Amino acid sequence: MNGRTAIIPLSLAALALAGVLAFRPASQPSVAQAVGPELAVYNQGVALVKETRTLPLKAGAQSVVIKDVAAQIDPSSVQIRSLTDPSGLSVIEQNFEYDLVGAERLLSKYVDQPIQVVTKDGSKYAGTLLSSAGDITLRDEKGQIVVVSGAEVRDFSFPKLPEGLITRPSLVWLVQAAKDGSQDVELTYLTGGLSWAANYVLLLAKDGKSVDLDGWVTL
Incomplete structure (x- = not known):
C-alpha cells in the first residue's frame, strides 16, 4: 500500500466496526483482554491495526474469543504472534463471528425453544x-x-438472549498451548471503513516575519 499514513492510538470501540464455521471445545472459551491498539490509516480507506491481547490459557487445545475487532476486518490478513512463548502457542483454526441482533437472527437461534x-x-x-x-x-x-x-x-x-450469540465483532480461535498461564499475543490485521484527512491553519504574525502553523488529522 502507498500513500501517507497517520499512526494514532485509538480504542476499537470507536470504530464503525464483516466467516468460517466454528469449532468449540466443551469448556467455556477464554476471553482475551486488549492493550493499546495502534492504527496506520492509509489513503485508500484501509487501516492496519496492531494491538496486544492477553490470553488466559491452559495447556492443550482450547477456544479463545477476541472481542471488539473491526467489523470490516479482513480475516485473511490476521497475523498473531505470542510475545510470551512464541514456540509454544499455535492457532489451529480461526473464525470471524458477529451476530446482528435482529428478529431473523434471534428466531434462527430459538428453533426448538419457547417464544411468544x-x-x-x-x-x-x-x-x-x-x-x-x-x-x-x-x-x-x-x-x-x-x-x-x-x-x-x-x-x-424471547425469554432471554440465546446462548452463543456474539453481539460484538469477534475472532474465535482454536489454539494449542504448550503450558498453563497467561500469554501476551500481538494481533495485526487489515480493516476497511476508515479514512483520514489533514487540515491546516496558518496564522501570520503582524510584522509578517513569522507564522504559526497548526495541523489537524481527522479520522
Whole structure:
C-alpha cells in the first residue's frame, strides 16, 4: 500500500466496526483482554491495526474469543504472534463471528425453544418455535401446531438472549498451548471503513516575519 499514513492510538470501540464455521471445545472459551491498539490509516480507506491481547490459557487445545475487532476486518490478513512463548502457542483454526441482533437472527437461534408471538390485532401465541421461514410455526402446550402469518406478526417475545450469540465483532480461535498461564499475543490485521484527512491553519504574525502553523488529522 502507498500513500501517507497517520499512526494514532485509538480504542476499537470507536470504530464503525464483516466467516468460517466454528469449532468449540466443551469448556467455556477464554476471553482475551486488549492493550493499546495502534492504527496506520492509509489513503485508500484501509487501516492496519496492531494491538496486544492477553490470553488466559491452559495447556492443550482450547477456544479463545477476541472481542471488539473491526467489523470490516479482513480475516485473511490476521497475523498473531505470542510475545510470551512464541514456540509454544499455535492457532489451529480461526473464525470471524458477529451476530446482528435482529428478529431473523434471534428466531434462527430459538428453533426448538419457547417464544411468544403477538399479532397486529393483539392476539398472543406461545409455544415451541418449529420454523421461522416466512410464516411462524409453533407447537403449543397441548401439542397442536399453530401457524402464524409472518405478515401479521407485530412482536416477538424471547425469554432471554440465546446462548452463543456474539453481539460484538469477534475472532474465535482454536489454539494449542504448550503450558498453563497467561500469554501476551500481538494481533495485526487489515480493516476497511476508515479514512483520514489533514487540515491546516496558518496564522501570520503582524510584522509578517513569522507564522504559526497548526495541523489537524481527522479520522
